[in-house]
Structures are given as structure tokens and as C-alpha cells.
Amino acid sequence: MNTRLVDPRTLWTVLAMEAALALPLMSLPAQGDRLPGLLGPLLLVALLPLGFLSVHHLPKLRDPSWRLLTGLGLALLTRAIVSVVPSVGLPGLATWLARSIVPVAIGVGLWWRGGALSVAELTPAEVRTEFSVLAVCLLLVLALVRPFVLGDPTLLGASVAVFAVGGLIGMALSRQDAADLVSLSYGRSLAAVTAVLPAISAVVLVSVLRPELLGAMWLTLARIIQLALLPIGLLLAWLASLLPRGSPGPPPTPPPRPTPELLPDPAALAAAQERMAWLGTLIVLTLLLAAAGVALLVARLLLQNWIGSPTRGSPRQVEAVVVERTGTPRADAQNFFGWLLRWLRRRFRARAGALHANGHVPDDGIADSWAAYQRLLTWAERQGLGRRPAETTGQLQARLREHAPETANAVDLLTRTYEWERYGAVHPPADRLRRLQAALKALIDR
């Protein structure tokens, strides 16, 4: 595991991830009765970065007692903004305080966590683990705990976006911190850009997944499963047909005539509904309390393990790294198209070679003596008499004549014509080209 610590600035992305998870989780308990909606949860979640900043800048708040008192005060302040005291006097205040216990506890937890992060010494591996764990938690929250989450699409969308962007940037930056990166121009920007690109691509790609497309996809999957299981079904049907049929049973008895039920008593129904509502409220409250307890426990564990020394290492001296340009996109594109062209040529040549092997000679293949001589070379190669690297045309001619005397005339004609054009710049006339073609055909058909 890499033991290097992440830069304090990278911790902001960790804060973003945690805020993105906390926001939907506490969206319902943090609702205010005076200003319902997003304001209550947003004010509470703001305590997380506020705690981070405050503890970072005010060393006095590193004292747990001051930190706790400040957190309590700020959390109560957020509740005072979004909720009202139900009645004047001590009972009303007590009722308001009792209603605010859960949101205030969440607020204090977030404030404390922010403060703890400001003095935490996280390694990149811990940031990565946190991202993975929080990603799974957010998926579970959105999928399974959805009834207990405020169903505001803006809130949920913002949570997902903040988590994805913050988490990815955080991981990229922390990996750079782990590599002990020297300060290069736009080095951090490179990490941020490369981290955000997959998130943007995901938005684009996922937008393509329309319900019609997915319906078609599932239907195709069902068909595939059906086809895969069809042989087993047929086999089972065939096996069932082999079993002996029993004697015909008695005729089916008609179903009993339903007896009309009496209408329920409206008063009893109302009482039952009231009982169910009370029971539902009790279950919700119990679940919320349990969740708050778990959150506090987790916060406590995190505080125990992650509070560290606020001292940071001194910034490293920038070492001289010279940046130069190498290669260009244009050269890359040229190389790619060149490769593509060569590949296509090879493919077509291979096809032409296959045609030759089958004894086909294209009639229109000879445009000049060069092409004819290439055919001669191909033929010689197929005979096992291919031209050697250092061999001249004359030497090859002599060797071919020696190995196959009956082809001497054709080989002489092809070689001489090629030499005239290649070395003397004498282009053969049309009748000579025709003779070349005939000689070549005779050679190949031999």
C-alpha cells in the first residue's frame, strides 16, 4: 500500500462524496415545518464543509469541547431557520427541541466529521476504498431506502452528480499525490479532465438507454432464454408422453357458489386505519432512530481512527523538468491511414496471389513491361526459382534458362523488354506488349 498522504486540497473531493451520500439519507428527517423542501437538508449538509473550514482555520476548534458546542449551536440555528416553535412558552420550546433532536444529531455528526477530515491524514488507498464503499452505499440508498428519501429529482440527481464528479476527481488527484508528482504545468488539470471525461461519457451513453430500447433488449434476452430452454421443454414433454395414462377421473365438481359478504362497519374500518397509521409512524421513527444511531456509531469510529495531527509537510521544491513536444496527431493519422492502405493492398495482393495459384491469369493485367516482369518473378517464385536479393536480371534469366530450357524464349522476351524500359526508358509498342502477354500466358499454362 502506498504510504504517501493525499494533498489537503484533495480532501475537498472526499467531503463532496460524503455530502452527496448524506444529502439523500437525511433529506426526510431534516425537513422543516416552516420551510419544507431542500433548504433543511442543504443547511444541514453545509455543516460538513463548514466544520472542515472552521477547524482548518481556527485551531481553537480542535478542542473537542469547543467543537461540540459550536456544532450544537450551528445545528440548532439551521433548525431555527426552517422550523417554528409550535407554541409560546417552555412546553412549545420543549416540543421543538424534541422534534429537532434527530436533525441536530445529524448536523453535529456532519460538523464533527468535517472537522475531523481537516486534520486527517488519508492515503490514496483509503480514498479509493472510501469511493468504492460510498458508491455501493449510495446505490443501496437510492434503490432500497427510496421510500425514506425525499423524492425530489433535483436532490437525487445533484447527489449522484456531486458524488460521481467529486469522487472521480478525488481519486485521480489522490493517485497523483501517491506518485509524488512534481509540479508540472497543468498536471492537476490533466487528472481532473481525465476524471470527468468518463462521467460525461456516462451521461451521454445512459441518455441513449430509452425505455423502448431497453424493452427490446429485455425481449431479446427473454427470447434467447426461451430458445435455450426449448430443447429441455421438448424433452420433458416427450418423457411425459411416455408415462402411462391413468384411468379417467370423476367429472370436475362445479365450484361452490360464492356467498355474498356483508359490508364492513365504517367505524371499525376507520379505527383499524388509525391503528395502522400509528403503527407505520412507530416503524418509521424506529428505523430513523436506528439509522441515526448507526450514523453516530460510524462517526464515532471514524473519529477514533481518523483524527490525526494537523501538521502538514512543507511543500516540495519544484524540480526542473523540461517539457518538449514529440509526435503530432497529424503524423499519427498519416501513420494510421498508411497502415490501413498497406493492409488493404496486402489483402488484395493475397487475393490476386490466390487467383494465380488457381491457374487464373487476368487478361488485362499487363499495362507495361514492369507488370509483366513482376508476373515472371511471381511465376519463378512458385517454381522455387525466386529471384535472390543480389541477383541481376541477366543472372536470373540465365538461371531460369538453365532450369527450364523450354521457357527460354518467353523469359528472354520478358527480361529484354523489361530491361529496355527500366534502364533505357524505351516503352514497348502495343504489338510487343501483346507478345509479352502471349509469352506470359504460355509460361503460366506450361
Next chain:
Amino acid sequence: MMDSPEARALAAEPWLFGRQGLGLLALVMAIAATFLATDITYLAGALLLVGLAARAWAALAFARVTYTRRTSRTRAFCGDELALESTLANPRPLPLPWLEVWEHLPVALAPAGASERSFAEPSRLWLSRGLAIWPYQRLRWSRKLVCSHRGAYHLGQVRLRTGDPFGFFERERQVQDTLELLVYPRVVPLHQLGLPLRHPALDVGSPNSPLTDPTRTATVRDYRPDDPLRLIHWPTTARRGSLQVRVLEPATSLHVSLLLDVRGFSFGVYHDELLELTLSALASLAVFLQGEGAPIAMLANTNPPLVIPPGASVPHLQSVLEALARLKPQAGPPLVPWAVQELPRGNTVVLAASDNTVALERSIARLQDADLTVVVLLATAKAGSTPRWAVPITPGCDLSARLEGRG
């Protein structure tokens, strides 16, 4: 810190972005999209895409990435400073947001930069350099090496580590190069020699002497009309296609053999320092004598034995210094009779030995019996106990003064 490639294996891929995790994310995304749960679809889709992109990125991490390095010189004297210049090129469209370059360098070269001691080879350390490289960019940096100890140093392997931008999948490439850096022994400047090196039976030759020694060729050059035909060097003439003649070394009667007995340098309190001082003395003598035009031979009873025949040219001096730079005090054959067989007859022998050497006086007597003039440089920790017939080399002594006969 425990971050060097020796101490830290490549990071294991997280489960969420492994094959099973990605499959699960794809399933969650498809189900969420079917039920129009947009937020879950986007989150699962983003995670899925991140995992797939990270895998592909890591697979292509080292494609067309090149790393090279070279030193400003491959030969240096003790005390010199060299620059080790490294170049990393990324001539392709894919950037690398992080890349660790770990160099395995000898401690003796005191390389500058953040370092960690190597566990496998304690004489080396790992130096790291973290970089981010944009597309079509080449980074060049240099590291200062201080040649404070004699020796032949292999600069060792380089390990490059990179991967996807998030660090889920790491990849490593090892670059094995054969860069060798030779650090010669320290050479002290000598203006005169206080050792009785002249052979009493012969005249002293001058480097500008018109007489030449036909048995020793210094170099070859183009033929001139007044050159005697017997000096034509026919193999070189045939190779170059023009007449070449041998240039002979000047004839001189000062023939010196530097002889090192390494047997006593492997133990004792100051054995390392004494060995370095002794080698420094021999190197200084070699440089001085070459400047005087005197041929020198170099012999040491190491394992395998070191024998460099006499010569007075600059390349010959370089080979002597290189041999001294590479020398390790691993004892080979006993000094006698091995040295008696190898030493040229009539030479003056400068014998460098430690006072720990067994039967040193008997060895000297055997050399003298073989008609050799022997001058002894005796490496010893106790200056007062040196015999009169030896020049003492003690820890911290002024070597220049000792060799010039001033101290």
C-alpha cells in the same frame, strides 16, 4: 516510507471494478433504466463506464511510451559531478495523469532526490520521480551524481509504474539498461617523484628522445615519403586502402611495473581507506609516468589476476586507470612465484602492499633475486612502525607529499 517497487506490490483491483463488480453494475443499470430510476441508472452507468475505461486505459498505458537515460560522461575521476539525464516520451493521443519512475542507483553516487533504501541490495537505493504527461509530450530531467568513491557502477534497472487515472489498475514496466559508470581512483598531482625508480644500469631516456623502441607501437598514421618501408603496417594499410605506418614509442630506460598485492587489504580496521589510498597512489604514479613518456605495466594478484603489459600511450593509461577503477580486493594467486613469471625483466617494480600481508619480506627478496628493482609502498595503520625501505601510506596522509618525498 515503504513505497519503492520492492516494498510495494501493484495495487489489487477493487472488487467493484473487477469482472463481477462490472457485471453487477451493468445489471443494476439495465434494471434501473427499465424502471425509469434515472438517478440509479446514471450512477451505475457512470461507475460501469469508469471501470471499463480504466481497464482499457491501463491496458494501453505503456503503448508507445519510451524511456531512455544517459550520463553526461561514462568515465569520471573521484570528486567529479555528473548529470544523469532521463527522457520520457509519450508520442500518442493518450495522456498519463500519473507515472512513477523508480531508478535503482548505487548509494555511492549520492544521487539527488527523494529516495528509499533498497532491501534486496543495501548498496543501492530507489529514487522516485512522479510525473504527469500530456499527449505528444516529452519530459526531460536530470539528476546530479557525485562520484565520491572509486568503482565500476551499473546504474541498475528502472521501473515505470502507471495505470488508469484513478489508480484502480496499475501496470509496471522494467527497463533494463547496461549503463556503466567508471569512477577512477583519486589522482593527486605530482611535480616530481621521490621514489628511486631509475634502473641503475641504464641511461635515463627522455620523452623527446629521437630513439624509438621498435617493439612498442603507439599508433598508426598515413605514410610520408621519408618513412622507412619497414614501418609500414600492412594489415591497417589493407583495411584502409592507403599506406599506413607505425608510430613507435620513444626509447627509454625507465620501465616501471606497478604491482599490487591485494592479500592484506581484505581485513583490518582501515582496510577500505588504505586500499583506496594505495590505488590512488598507483594511479597518480601511472599518470605521472605516462606524462614522462615512461612505459608502465600493471599487475595485481586479484582473482582473476590482473596483468596489463607495458605501454606509454594515453589509451594504455586509460586501460590502467579502468583496471584500477574496477579492482576488487579478492585475493588470487600468491605474489611469488606468479609475479616473477609475469613481470618484464629489468623493470623497476613499485610494489604496493598492506602491512597485514603474510611473508611480505620474503616476497620482496624473491623479486629482488629475479633481478628486479623493488620500491615498496606499504599501507599501514601505524605510521611509526614502517621499515626504512618502504614508503608508508597511512590513513589521512598527504599522498602527494609522500610520493614526492616531502613527507
